[in-house]
Amino acid sequence: MTERATAPSRLPDSARLTWIFSIAASLLIVIAGVLTPAAALAAPASDTHRGWSNPRALELAKEAIEAKKEGNTQLCVEKDQASLQLEDHPYVKLHLASCLSGTGKLVEALNKAKDALGAGIRNGDEDLQRSAQARVTELLPRIAHVKLLLPKVSAGIKVTFDGIPVRQALFKQRIAVDPGDHVIDAERDNKGDHELFKDRITLAEGDEKTIEIVLKPTNATASEIECLQNATSYDEKLACVERKSSKPNVKVGLEASGYTDSTNVHVFSPAINAAVTSPTAGWNVGAS
Secondary structure (H helix, E strand, O other), X not given: OOOOOOOHHHOOHHHHHHHHHHHHHHHHHHHHHHHHHHHHXXXXXXXXXXXXXXXXXXXXXXXXXXXXXXXXXXXXXHHHHHHHHHOOOHXXXXXXXXXXXXXOOHHHHHHHHHHHHHHHHHHOOHHHHHHHHHHHHHHHHHOEEEEEEOOOOOOOOEEEEOOEEOOHHHOOOEEEEOOEEEEEEEEEEEOOEEEEEEEEEEEOXXXXXXXXXXXXXXXXOHHHHHHHHHOOOHHHHHHHHOOOOOOOEEXXXXXXXXXXXXXXXXXXXXXXXXXEEOOOOOOEEEEO
């Protein structure tokens, strides 16, 4: 005897609702299975903005990653830089910042991280923004800074930091530098004397240092050198090497006067006056 399936109409109300919901759920599963693959194929990749247009640039970036994993940060820097020459990619800049940090080039690393952060903001890439911001935050307190203290009259002074010329716009400003050993040189020609300055400093991470630039004549006397050694302030050091010219100051002037009277008599009276002053001996002579 064959048993017939119970028709839904003969089921109790609660059982009938359960049966209807089970059929509906089965249909939804089937529909989802058909539509999901098509939607997945049609939807753009979520990280298309990370794509590459230059295969060689991508290959170099991968080699940089492997170099960093192996602890070769210098090779990592070289590979990332080569990749960026072929394609300007923000994620490579961020990775380069990490490698530069490993070689002690913190200022350059900070600049690359800031570039990556800017790209993340422009592209709306939240992952890049978070990673770049974390790198910037990590680097900022590690950067060392120097400030150059120069004489009030700094015209003609040329300053180099590790052999790189320092623009006058940066004089007396706080300058970001890498930790480590540095050499500061300065020179100028002043009143016939060639003046020089040289200093060597070592900075730790986060250090702040003021460099007092005291230009010393190449023919400094023993008394000037002794004065510098005993000076306790920057102004005192400047006073030690401040030289007044020994050459006399000569000033010459020309004056003229004239008049015409009612009888058409014309009179012209030129005059010359001169003064010679010695700034060192304290004498002066005038004549007219």
